[in-house]
Amino acid sequence: MRISTSSFFELNTLAMGLQQQNLFNVQQRLSAGTKFLTAGDDPVGAARALGVTETLAESSQYAASRERATLALKREETALDSTTVLLQNIKTLTVQAGNGTLSDADRGALATTIQSNLDQLVGIANSDDGNGQFLFAGFKSASPPFAALAGGGVQYVGDQGQRLMQVDAARQLSTSDDGRSVFQTVQGGAGYVTSGLAGNSGTGVFSAVSVVDATSADYGKDFTISFTGGNYTVQTQDTPPVVAASGAFTAGSPIVFGGLQLSFSGTPADGDSFDVSTAKNAGTDIFATIGELVTALRTPLSGGGDAAKAQLLNALSTANVKVTNAHDNVLTVLSSVGSRMNEIDALDTGGAARDLMDKSYLSAIQDLDPASAISEFYQRQTSLQATQMTFAKLASISLFNYL
Missing domain, CATH: 1.20.1330.10 (f41 fragment of flagellin, N-terminal domain)
Incomplete structure (x- = not known):
């Protein structure tokens, strides 16, 4: 099959162009990494x-x-x-x-x-x-x-x-x-707070509240302690109130109610009252x-x-x-x-x-693996150079050279 001169040049140009494109692609990948x-x-x-x-x-x-x-x-x-x-x-x-x-x-x-x-x-x-x-x-x-x-x-x-x-x-x-x-x-475990009413006129001073029975039925309720005639009465602050404890008052003796205990020093006056409330209800x-x-x-x-x-x-x-x-x-x-x-x-x-x-x-x-990419670059570069040199040799051949 005969190949025309134009076809020869066209085919070789396309081949070298493809190799140049591949070489340029490798260069770009090397540059971008x-x-x-x-x-x-x-x-x-x-x-x-x-x-x-x-x-x-x-x-x-x-x-x-x-x-x-x-x-x-x-x-x-x-x-x-x-x-x-x-x-x-x-x-x-x-x-x-x-x-x-x-x-x-x-x-x-x-x-x-x-x-x-x-x-x-x-x-x-x-x-x-x-x-x-x-x-x-x-x-x-x-x-x-x-x-x-x-x-x-x-x-x-x-x-x-x-x-x-x-x-x-x-x-x-x-x-x-x-x-x-x-x-x-x-906090939920803050306990109880005791406070005296503003109108109290006696000398009663309360002690700290301590828990003696957390399983008591009234434990967790709010209470009011009132004093009258030398006696005390402890009532819940429910509606209606329920008496939780009562008795004769003795300074320093513990008053026990609702699983709690406290005492008073001094002498509360008749009509004096004290609130013993859970912390969340005491303000x-x-x-x-x-x-x-x-x-x-x-x-x-x-x-x-x-x-x-x-x-x-x-x-x-x-x-x-x-x-x-x-x-x-x-x-x-x-x-x-x-x-x-x-x-x-x-x-x-x-x-x-x-x-x-x-x-x-x-x-x-x-x-990119730089080593393999560089190796590919030199391989394609060598291949392109060889193709170019071969094309140059073949393109220069003429029958006139043999006359």
């Missing part, structure tokens, strides 16, 4: 690489969310740490205020210090994250969660929403706690508790006699128990914050391990 430049080069590998790349991008988003969640929790942790310090200071000052050698002026000075701590506590409760979002406001994070009341005290105006953040594919984590659960709540607002403590310390004892001293000691005991309950509650919330931060650390560790495996898999799919 990848096995394929387009999905057409390796459809299966390109699809796998795309899936792994999307997984890595999603993991990066979760990592960014965890970073923001950690920052939010650290801000809350700082605020709660400051709260525990303030509450501990108030507890110390409350115990100090019970010193019988203090004068009205001394107690007034302590009241001023406690009021300062209270103001700082309200400031912490209304702290924000630096971007105008209040830490303890729930979903109403655009405005301060605690508002001052005209007659004194503060009111919670936030809500109990928890701001959740998606920190992993199957995990949403709360990055905040609402102010009510932090500053106006006690859980720490701001109100501290405000009542300040008021009690600023009330002069001069001229009030033993009855005024008894009222002060009872008020201090009540405040001490309530502040302790509030302190324990804040510590519980702080522990929860720490647990969430630990969980984020664990998710970060797991995410980093998954990313490492995904990146290794992605590298195996698309990363």
